[in-house]
Amino acid sequence: MALLEIENLSAFYGKAQALHDLTFNVEEGSIIAMVGANGAGKSTLLDSIMGLTQTKGDIRLDGTPITAAKPQDIVVKGVGYAPERFNLFPYMTVRDNLLVGAYTAREDIETNLDMIHKLFPRLEERENQETVSQSGGERQMVSLGRALMSSPRLLLVDEPTIGLAPKVCLEIADVLKRLRDEFSLTVLITEQNANFALSLAEQIMVLESGHLVASGTSDELSSDERLAAAYFGH
Numbered sequence: 001m002a003l004l005e006i007e008n009l010s011a012f013y014g015k016a017q018a019l020h021d022l023t024f025n026v027e028e029g030s031i032i033a034m035v036g037a038n039g040a041g042k043s044t045l046l047d048s049i050m051g052l053t054q055t056k057g058d059i060r061l062d063g064t065p066i067t068a069a070k071p072q073d074i075v076v077k078g079v080g081y082a083p084e085r086f087n088l089f090p091y092m093t094v095r096d097n098l099l100v101g102a103y104t105a106r107e108d109i110e111t112n113l114d115m116i117h118k119l120f121p122r123l124e125e126r127e128n129q130e131t132v133s134q135s136g137g138e139r140q141m142v143s144l145g146r147a148l149m150s151s152p153r154l155l156l157v158d159e160p161t162i163g164l165a166p167k168v169c170l171e172i173a174d175v176l177k178r179l180r181d182e183f184s185l186t187v188l189i190t191e192q193n194a195n196f197a198l199s200l201a202e203q204i205m206v207l208e209s210g211h212l213v214a215s216g217t218s219d220e221l222s223s224d225e226r227l228a229a230a231y232f233g234h
Helices: 042-049 071-076 094-100 106-119 121-125 136-148 166-183 194-200 218-222 225-232
Strands: 002-013 016-027 031-035 054-061 079-082 154-158 186-191 203-208 211-216
Touching (some): 002 186, 016 054, 016 186, 016 203, 031 042, 031 194, 042 154, 042 186, 071 079, 094 106, 106 121, 166 194, 186 194, 203 218, 211 218
Parallel strands (some): 031 186, 031 203, 079 154, 154 186
Antiparallel strands (some): 002 016, 002 054, 203 211
16 A cells, blocks of 8 residues: 655756655555665655655555645654754753654653664763764664654665765664564665665665656666666666
8 A cells, every 4th residue: 555655746946946846655665765876866756755845746645635735744754754964952961952853742752762772772872962073874764763753654765875884774773673673663764776776665766856766666777777787777
């Protein structure tokens, strides 16, 4: 069953069109990856789902249209967003940054904090540390944790591995798999690191200049010579 349905979605910045008639579904309980080069429109796609851009077309969450909804209402409906830009409060502690994400799910604060501390023990150890003094990997963990504090059913994650060491990328991949397997979350990620996406997602989609140019399983896309050369480095 599709939790997220995208139909003929186009996005605009003023008169400039950034996405062109995208149509795809995200099945409940899956990890889906949208890959493409810098500037392909990946962040615009997630921003559009969150109601942060001018769009045409349809976006449905669990069958309910959310295209015209405000971002805060989309969060309430069950969508969490960990943007590539982090958008953390640098001089607030880890704990306070996490609590910012709980404003729509205050009754779940302790449950969600417990889940996040199990996923990221480092955040519990450093809960009183200001995020400005953290590494990129730790800030990514805080960003993911803050998105989880809203008790989402669908988690959007923009470029989770950008600028991170390979060891930290493996930690992030493990957490995303656990969110699917242990907590029944549906995850949509965007990635330039297509090899990371191949190792993680059941379904891969390829975005190029705002157009969806390919879609398939990891095996199907990694065996495509043109796409392998362009995106997967082999």
